[in-house]
Amino acid sequence: MKLYIYEHCPFCTRARLALGVKNIPYETVVVMEGDAETPTRLIGKKAVPILERPDGSHMGESLDIVHFIDQLDTPMFDGPANEALDAWGTDAWRLGLKLFIPRFTKAQFAELATPQAREAYRLREEKAFGDLEALLADSAALIAEMNVKLKVLSGLLGEHEFSGISDIKLWPILRSLSIVKGLEFPPAVLGYMETIEKAAGVNLLFDQAM
Template structure:
């Protein structure tokens, strides 16, 4: 059986969870803690996650490469890449994602400690805080205070994709790798305080999760 080594809060890991769920591939989960590259290497053979171990014992990292490989290894399941989205559409969603990247991570970095595997774990939070604050150039608290500024900088791009999924249902009329990327990467926005996402996006996220039989939000309580 396939094994997924992952963090529940990680957007890149969430992409793969959505892909596996949509394809109906039964898999073992090996949840990991955010303790740093040496720990990641010790449990997966890679310096970062997600990592998939296939039934033949081979392992693979990089979320989008994993999703493409799932199409190849499980041809009887619904396609997510070729056959589900055109090259030009995929290039379009990747360009869209690149435009919002800096602002997106400044928005979601303070929200991810709401996940039980991160926020309550002092060792994980120490590594997470140091890594995020070094990368993004501000404290998590400072980023949180400026959330409306970051959101305003990407609001037009969010409205664009909201309008598209309102028409098609998914990014295209078929569920595809684009939906795993958009929903996985944007899920942290659903945890923002005092910011209302376009209702079309809220409906879309629920539609994607239902199609993948997967819930990405942190468990409450």
């Protein structure tokens, strides 16, 4: 199977995470930013992730891909959701975007390897989120707000280990936040992040923190 992704994309990370923790072999294909032709040819629109299934057909939508992957062998992600973790992710998402999106535009990802691709991405995100430099300038206040939320998450995680679909949705948010220098990840949160990183073989972004 092939998985078409952007390396930075949290939705792509969901699919990578599912494949990784289930030890299902796959080939990664990075789609360059600004390349609308490839995804449109495969699924009819510019969107990733895209999974090429064993029969050669293609599918999009991250959670649909996760469900398909899960049915290839003994299901791991078909149990009840953890409502508290889901609620935390929903609450933290909008704030998180303000922190990690401006940093993504400056980071080293394969899909941004050319000046043209990086500029296409910057323009796309600026259209969605406004002045990215203004968001960076507001980092201190945004980081302080997110640090409070991370303390709340620590209490929710406790001794929680990877167990289902809620982790598939939560971990990519935390991976995205790992690019934000100054965030304080409590031990329970950091341990959770690192344990899943090793299990899935998908890197956190602390080495690019800014």
